[in-house]
Amino acid sequence: MDREKLIDKYNVPVPRYTSYPTVPFWDDAKPELSKWLQVVKKTFDESNNSKGISIYVHLPYCERLCTYCACTKTITQNHGLEEEYIDALLQEWKIYLDTFGQAPVLRELHLGGGTPTFFSPGNLKRLINGLKENSRLHPDYEFSFEGHPNNTTREHLQALYEVGFRRVSYGVQDFDPEVQRVINRKQSFEVVKEVTLAAREIGYHSVNFDLIYGLPKQQLSSVRDTFEKVAELKPDRIAYYSYAHVPWKTKGQRMFTDEDIPDSAAKRALYDLGKEKLEELGFCDVGMDHFSLKTDDLYKAREEKRLHRNFMGYNTSHTELLIGLGASSISDAKYAYVQNNKDIKTYQSFAMKGDLDLVKGYFLNKEDLIVKRAILDITCRRELFFTDELKAFLPTTLKDELQVMAEEEIIRFDEEKMEVTDLGMVFLRNIARIFDNKLRYAQNGGDKMFSKSI
Structure with a gap:
């Protein structure tokens, strides 16, 4: 998928992640x-x-x-x-x-x-x-x-x-x-x-x-x-x-x-x-x-x-x-x-x-603290290690979602670690979003809560 099509796909309402959980939650x-x-x-x-x-x-x-x-x-x-x-x-x-x-x-x-x-x-x-x-x-x-x-x-x-x-x-x-x-x-x-x-x-x-x-x-x-x-x-x-x-x-x-x-x-x-x-x-x-x-x-x-x-x-x-x-x-x-x-x-x-x-x-509860740390690692370090602590709170569909992003060349990942590519820097908010359990399970998906990513 070329860059323009990726921008079309990922130009959706998504948080800026100055906190986790984000303020609406x-x-x-x-x-x-x-x-x-x-x-x-x-x-x-x-x-x-x-x-x-x-x-x-x-x-x-x-x-x-x-x-x-x-x-x-x-x-x-x-x-x-x-x-x-x-x-x-x-x-x-x-x-x-x-x-x-x-x-x-x-x-x-x-x-x-x-x-x-x-x-x-x-x-x-x-x-x-x-x-x-x-x-x-x-x-x-x-x-x-x-x-x-x-x-x-x-x-x-x-x-x-x-x-x-x-x-x-x-x-x-x-x-x-x-x-x-x-x-x-x-x-x-x-x-x-x-x-x-x-x-x-x-x-x-x-x-x-x-x-x-x-x-x-x-x-x-x-x-x-x-x-x-x-x-x-x-x-x-x-x-x-x-x-x-x-x-x-x-x-x-x-x-x-x-x-x-x-x-x-x-x-x-x-x-x-x-x-x-x-x-x-x-x-x-x-x-x-x-x-x-x-x-x-x-x-x-x-x-x-x-x-x-x-x-x-x-x-x-x-x-x-x-x-x-x-x-x-x-x-x-x-x-x-x-x-x-x-x-x-x-x-x-x-x-x-x-x-x-x-x-x-x-x-914040234990899950919140672990997810907060994960989102900070993505947005600040461009990488995330899949620790046993974090794995306990990851959705079962996450691997499939990561695989799609890997095929789009915005991330690289294996069983131990995920890295954001240079292309993926444009989509940091979207990458962080898939680890956001509060937003994932929100009834309205956040459409009226956040601005579009681009």
């Missing part, structure tokens, strides 16, 4: 806070001194609505909201510090949103210094943030550099003016160039661009032009995401029609062109929409088989404990997941009282 019942903190303490005690921990901070405010975006955010021009939100974040962090019982070793810290650079440089420094105050830094710590080119100033970059940040990710999406108009994200090449050069001048060693294919009004010419401009700036990493059209989840996407969105054939052509340009520019496929130059640590981590994947996407170290701070943030404590309330006022009210309002979660 978590429990709707409110998680017990005491039970969650017990799991946090257990995971912390097992891993803090050896691996350190990760922190994700959700900063939910944006000045303008980007209509394509499905993230949790609040649109406002009121910057007076910044300080009380940071106060709540630091109070939430204190709950975890009290639970740990000793200073955590910070291995990773990521600011996401929303628009982190909505917050002033001074307030961001106050936040980071507050998180670091009773913590120790891992020798190989890595701090990163998402920057909107239109409001990431040199002062933002300098302030965050001074408190330890060395990675920045800019949301570029597409440089075409008509696409930018429709998605309400107008930002010139000159602005993106200015903030990219500023980051490098200050000392950031890794700059990522987020690009999206399948956006409304997007054409081959706009993708080609975007990559020509990207080539001039040569970021260290590129995330080339598929636009997920989920208007039933996000109202902003109802501001354009289905006719504005490239159909399946057109979207695949946009994807193919982007992949061609990425290869021409020397970017290597790390997995699941992520590409990097060979000089970047993301590529080195892939080659050395030390990649990890969690709610922050791919990262270069494997911590067992990810604490999510802020409204809607998700935490991963190896044996359990929880999510904070998405409503900012409710979140702040609980945090300022020294409490957490957990609205969703999942506590």
Whole structure:
């Protein structure tokens, strides 16, 4: 089967596997806070001194609505909201510090949103210094943030550099003016160039661009032009995401029609062109929409088989404990997941009282932990060993399914091991899917839960 036919076959709704089980299969019942903190303490005690921990901070405010975006955010021009939100974040962090019982070793810290650079440089420094105050830094710590080119100033970059940040990710999406108009994200090449050069001048060693294919009004010419401009700036990493059209989840996407969105054939052509340009520019496929130059640590981590994947996407170290701070943030404590309330006022009210309002979660059983490890091996290491533990939970039809994929040359396998081929990197999500027991036995097959793989 040729590549185009494989893309047609595997272009189905499938998870991105930032967790297992994936969020739609978590429990709707409110998680017990005491039970969650017990799991946090257990995971912390097992891993803090050896691996350190990760922190994700959700900063939910944006000045303008980007209509394509499905993230949790609040649109406002009121910057007076910044300080009380940071106060709540630091109070939430204190709950975890009290639970740990000793200073955590910070291995990773990521600011996401929303628009982190909505917050002033001074307030961001106050936040980071507050998180670091009773913590120790891992020798190989890595701090990163998402920057909107239109409001990431040199002062933002300098302030965050001074408190330890060395990675920045800019949301570029597409440089075409008509696409930018429709998605309400107008930002010139000159602005993106200015903030990219500023980051490098200050000392950031890794700059990522987020690009999206399948956006409304997007054409081959706009993708080609975007990559020509990207080539001039040569970021260290590129995330080339598929636009997920989920208007039933996000109202902003109802501001354009289905006719504005490239159909399946057109979207695949946009994807193919982007992949061609990425290869021409020397970017290597790390997995699941992520590409990097060979000089970047993301590529080195892939080659050395030390990649990890969690709610922050791919990262270069494997911590067992990810604490999510802020409204809607998700935490991963190896044996359990929880999510904070998405409503900012409710979140702040609980945090300022020294409490957490957990609205969703999942506590993993033995099978979940084994399958979780298997999916991480597939998505991060491109290989999977069929241990006796794993075999106990594999469906009887799996060997036949693997045989089909082997004949399609997207995997190789024998009784002991499965490996993902270079061709199979395009289909990582589909390969992981056949080990996903929750999705396999779901009544609706996940059609309305996930975006298509391409």
